[in-house]
């Protein structure tokens with residue numbers, strides 16, 4: 084028996100050869116989220132509806148369809164992630180969600196990660212840009228304009244791990260020592276073990292999506308961020324496979340640092356520099372790489388050198404919060420989880436449930452609103468998206484902001500989460 088009723092109004096989005104056909108009243112499933120989720124989702128929904136109404140004068144309207152996950156699902160149905168929720172995203176293609184809680188060190192596995200895995204949403208897309216007037220801890224936040232393509236289905240993040248002392252972990256240790264010849268690593272009884280799968284297919288589809296994005300949006304470079312000096316056959320392979328993919332599938336549109344190195348070895352550094360210069364002048368996308376620790380310091384010291392970033396799952400998680408902080412914090416950091424082949428996508432903020440602020444109508448709804456803007460762009464409703472971007476810029480410049488910006492801005496008026504949405508709607 085179904086756990087809840089399906090919507091009776093609105094129409095389904097149809098996907099044909101990976102292309103979305105969006106009706107005027109598309110049914111869009113949403114998950115409210117845990118913690119601050121109800122506050123920020125309520126604010127976001129009002130802003131999205133008002134922008135669509137204003138942009139299309141009533142000709143288009145989203146038919147919202149609530150589906151359940153997390154605490155609300157558990158409290159109502161005794162299930163953390165009902166199959167109906169997964170089925171709804173499969174059927175209606177595009178969804179949006181608030182953050183969901185994941186306990187640390189035990190309990191259920193991340194529902195956020197499970198949604199990505201179950202629907203094979205292999206790209207976590209997180210654009211990071213600066214809005215004028217936002218308080219930032221760095222001198223030139225306006226130099227940050229990056230789009231993160233984080234691999235979303237593999238890596239240590241996939242959750243293959245066994246707890247210390249378990250029968251499973253003992254078996255894995257025995258296997259490593261007796262069959263795989265791992266002798267030099269100490270494996271005390273207290274070791275837990277995690278496994279890090281990284282595949283060529285997983286890398287190819289992620290890097291392909293990043294290069295396609297760079298070409299479509301006139302971006303200058305794609306940087307493969309990895310820790311391949313240490314994890315050679317996972318992160319190092321990611322780098323090598325990324326370069327190979329660029330040279331194989333985008334030979335006329337890209338120039339890679341692997342090519343640069345080959346020219347340098349054959350003809351010297353000047354010839355290599357000249358080849359890169361010519362590629363840049365011809366408008367080719369430069370595909371380069373950076374080791375993750377050096378990258379994290381360079382995004383602070385030389386952010387203008389980075390543009391589209393393609394990286395593995397865990398690196399991408401860290402990098403997205405770090406970059407969000409540079410442009411004013413996690414309160415305005417949007418994201419999307421996308422499968423470019425099937426057309427499925429779930430939009431969500433970069434931040435989590437911020438439990439200490441739950442129910443206070445306090446936090447910044449900007450991240451989930453801007454995730455909604457990415458969703459409107461994905462639907463092709465650019466006019467509505469543009470209105471929200473403009474309203475966001477205007478509201479911030481008027482210094483009417485939530486606590487996170489107000490505490491760092493001189494002369495700001497601090498407003499509640501819902502009031503910030505009101506101001507945005509006034510400014511649409």
Ligand SMILES: NC(=O)C1=CN([C@@H]2O[C@H](COP(=O)(O)OP(=O)(O)OC[C@H]3O[C@@H](n4cnc5c(N)ncnc54)[C@H](OP(=O)(O)O)[C@@H]3O)[C@@H](O)[C@H]2O)C=CC1
Pocket residue numbers: 119123181182183184185186195413414431432433434435436437438446447448449450487
């Ligand atoms: N995709 C998802 O659903 C995600 C879920 N999570 C989950 O969320 C839970 C809490 O994680 P936690 O590590 O505390 O990270 P959070 O991102 O939830 O919160 C960390 C801090 O970020 C700031 N912050 C978060 N959201 C906002 C907002 N909307 N506006 C302004 N500031 C904000 C607050 O900073 P300050 O204290 O300075 O005010 C907050 O204390 C965990 O269970 C985690 O697993 C985490 C990330 C993503």
Ligand SMILES: O=C(O)CCC(=O)C(=O)O
Pocket residue numbers: 183184185193194195196400433435
């Ligand atoms: O799933 C979670 O609880 C955390 C996920 C996360 O931090 C992220 O995807 O950025």
Ligand SMILES: [Mg+2]
Pocket residue numbers: 400401404433
């Ligand atoms: Mg994160």
